[in-house]
Amino acid sequence: MTYVTKPKFHHPELPKNELGYTHRDYEGSVSTLCAGCGHDSISASIIEACFELSIAPHRVAKLSGIGCSSKTPTYFLGNSHGFNSVHGRMPSVLTGANLANRDLIYLGVSGDGDSASIGFGQFAHAIRRGVNMAYIVENNGVYGLTKGQFSATADRGSKSKRGIINNDSAIDLVGIALQLGATFIARSFSGDKKQLTPLIKAAIEHEGAAFIDVISPCVAFNNHAGSTKSFDYVREHNEAVNRLDFITGRAPIKVDYAPGSVETVEQHDGSTITLRKLDSDYDVHDRLAAMSFLQHHAAKGQIVTGLLYVAAEAEDLHGRLNTVEAPLNALGEKELCPGSTVLDKINASLR
């Protein structure tokens, strides 16, 4: 259903940004995710961030892997080129795209299965190479499209909708990104637009590897622990799609809390996440302190959100490779082909 386009007409007095674009110019097709999905809230934040930044929509390239999260680039920035690549491999495709044209903005959208499980390696290597990108992981701890299996970010001891206990240790992508040298690292929550939108704006503006881990609850597979309306029940009756449709109408979780406070959020399945907003005196330029802060609060069962680390002076892959200022894809024969005279000299040196 992603070919369903939204109607073009809109209110004549919609606010315009510096470039004269309205909010509508940053939207995409109608979302096909479950109503109430946290991912749609993230898409809304991306749209708002790009609108507020007055980015020309076509100057963004949006790349993703496979999964619910990776479908979302269809639902925002309809005038941008998008690339839904293969599972877990968005980082390499984005790296190549970035090498070809350093002048565009690269938005990488991925999920916890895509980045922490199958694509853990590519996530790590794109981060450590310092690719200039905003890398957003929409993190719900489960595989939605394949009906609710644990992903590698699911906490040890957590219970799936099917009642299975996860025995494996969780991968904390923020902790990994800190260790790998990302120069912008944040965590947020899909229901906290006030926090998330500014973080996305900052990540886009950051010239280096920017990573945002966004906790984004799954309304379909985190909502009925132990319920008879379980995945197994649905599969037995071969009506999975219809059951999913039945979920529509649930409102996305919203949360609003003051800096420095701790807030407990009830998820759709009744489980709770404890969110801690960063202290106002937190030093975002201290990588070691960020690691320690993160671990300290994780031990207490708290998930730290906000901007966790930003390097004062970031360097990106093009800087490291010392590439020319012009995009490589704009270079032609004159710049790239050494010609026959040079070739004759090369021949002479090989005799």
Next chain:
Amino acid sequence: MPIQSVNDFVVRFANVNGSGSASANELFARSVLRMGIPVAPRNIFPSNIQGLPTWYEVRISEAGHLGARGGTDLMVAMNPQTWDQDVAGIEPGGYLFYDSTKPLPKSKFRDDITVIGVPLTAISNREYTDPRQRQLFKNIIYVGALAALLDMDIGEMEKLIAEQFKGKEKLFDANKHALDLGRDWVMMNLHHPIGLRLKRANAVGDRIFIEGNSAAALGAVYGGATVCAWYPITPSSSLADAFTGHCNRLRVDPATKQNKFAIIQAEDELASIGIVIGAAWNGARAFTATSGPGISLMQEFVGLAYFAEIPAVIFDVQRAGPSTGMPTRTQQTDIISAAYASHGDTKHVLLFPEDPAEAFEFAAAAFDLADRLQTPIFVMLDLDIGMNHRLSRPLTWDDSRKFDRGKVMTAAILEAGREFGRYLDVDGDGIPYRTLPGTHPTQGSFFTRGTSRDRYARYTEEGPAYADNMQRLLRKFETAKDLVPRPLQANAKKPTKYGVIYFGSTSPAMDEAIELLEATGHMLNRLRVRAFPFHSSVTSFIGEHDFVFVVEQNRDSQLRSLIVNECSIDPVRLVPILHYDGTPITARFISRAIADHLDALKVTPLRKGKVVS
């Protein structure tokens, strides 16, 4: 009777890996070349860094035969580990050159060969005290000794050393001295020259001496590649290394000292091809270099590039498989896995260069083809072409040539109101137009995906739309048949009902085999296939002959299977001639195998004599 031969014999150096012998052996081969005599050197080496046996075989052939010949006329046995094997490998009447510092029992030798002992270690130890110098100069000493034994022009060796150590007089003097030590010892102590001799000739012409990997990398530079992503794997690593070297010399902006290229050593082959696809999607010419195991790893991405129609160039420097196989041995063994790479219905364009000159040409052409066809292009090299210096016609470039960027819609075209459908076949050739990211604020954007889509790149699972797209991809493949390098046909001196098809590195051995076969009255027309999909001339060539031999370097006759499958040929018509032990195919092997078949069929009315052995 000792072999007597001028400018036509095989010298094989048996060394220990990591002993510094490579540069000394190359000095020998280049000296022969400088005397105007064609050489074809081949490295035979283990998957190891130090300590295991390694061989360097130099075929010297004034007639210009550059394929491996098989057999050894002069063995330079510098490795005690492989002594027995090396001595056994010498042709009857051949020569054995060895380090006679330590006496060896008579049982270690053969009666039917000429044994030449030079106390290399003793000479070297007398002259040098540093252990590393003793080892390195021992290698140069044996080259000097060979110069006297084979009646070579030592002046050519000195010139080569001078070129190598230009501006480093001390090193030049030291190396020249070591050469003289070897030569002088032979001149004073041994009967020389021996029956194998080198006589200045004029058979090299303007040809160049280059490795296929280096030539392919240079082709990538000329073809406009700006992004290279790769993962180290033998025998392809030297292609990426060569590209790096070429770019550092040819692609640095002289004013800003900034690079007009980006090279990434990726974390694995999946990332390598992912980077290539991302870059090519965004309009840069990009490639990766790999070998069989890398092709296996890239399968999923190759299918994406095929289905989403993204250009990509993949150099596959083939080695012996399956699995890790024999990483340092040559084969033509990825034909099927490359042609049909990935799940679902997929087919890919393959190019089969025969030598460095074609590796250069096909490499440059691959980037035009990838952009024109919007699909992955495999350049199928192998270890024999890629990692050995090969005498090759000079590389040429037409300065009026422009990069063919294929069907790319610009902002101006979109503004002019041309309809854009990413997967719309507007020209009937199956090739749609694409736009590059960032082209236009409101037009021409689309979503690239590996899922099924309609002509306007909109996701769909509608059967007819899916089938329509798959049919268009087939039309595009048909279009490719006339764009890729055509097969080259060469007919026998006399009319014949028999033909032979071959490709890639088999070429020099095949040319020589034809001479051997024709000398015994076997006439064969030959067709060198240079690309897949096959041009219609492949089918017609087979149609014109009763039987066609298909010569290839793999066990399962992969090219033959591809011909049977794609051209709907009766398999009985195609007789496989297969060589797959990891050594390069030889003219002796081909001519014997084909002659045996023809004899068995009793179809050789023109046969005059026995097959040359």
